[in-house]
């Protein structure tokens with residue numbers, strides 16, 4: 001699915017957001033609002049990173065995307081483990097993995113970027129969030145409860161809930177406290193170029209389902225789910241287990257840094273994967289912006 005692109009070399013501010021490969025274009029309105037929130041932040045004097053984070057916070061709060069308030073439920077029907085990351089072309093880098101009980105993981109990831117570390121995970125990440133002033137938050141959305149019920153029904157029928165993975169694997173390695181009982185992906189991300197030509201990326205996800213407790217995908221992994229440098233910013237969505245094997249964000253970034261046009265680079269990135277694997281990319285460079293996915297993917301682009 002090829003989407004809007006702008007190949008003119010300039011330093012016009014640009015904000016591009018996605019709502020996850022495998023989502024619905026009916027959700028473009030939320031992406032449009034989020035991109036607008038990012039642009040407002042830039043106009044208010046915020047950095048490219050502030051703008052990317054503002055856009056992702058809007059998507060986390062929307063409730064329709066698999067991030068923040070809409071994050072997918074774990075197989076126990078109770079836990080919610082989230083990943084998020086931020087990076088910019090001035091050297092900022094922060095991420096959280098498997099964090100629970102926070103409203104906006106991307107804000108915690110931004111807070112991690114101010115510590116001596118780049119990635120905090122699990123209980124330590126949650127404790128850090130409290131120290132940094134983020135209140136406890138655990139709310140299961142109606143949408144995710146319904147999705148969880150459907151997933152359980154699918155697992156019970158024996159139809160593979162994850163392409164190429166036997167449902168039995170989740171039962172064999174079950175690592176939840178609750179007795180073994182028996183959902184697709186739609187993460188969010190934003191890439192920004194500010195008027196001074198700096199680049200930033202932010203991403204957030206509830207992960208994929210079904211998955212074991214403690215599973216981390218590509219979203220908080222530098223070079224896989226995200227990358228930003230002086231040549232641009234890239235955000236990735238899709239099935240993390242496949243994306244990390246290709247170091248997808250850094251691979252696409254490398255092509256762009258080597259002179260490839262941004263639209264060609266995102267298309268080539270998606271083409272690395274077989275059709276049955278969901279994958280999508282958004283990118284912003286000095287020359288423009290592009291979005292591409294092999295599934296429907298809500299998205300929006302605004303510039304000023």
Ligand code: ASP
Nearest residue numbers: 185186187217237238240
């Ligand atoms: N990439 C995310 C993950 O594997 C899911 C997604 O993009 O929808 O955790």
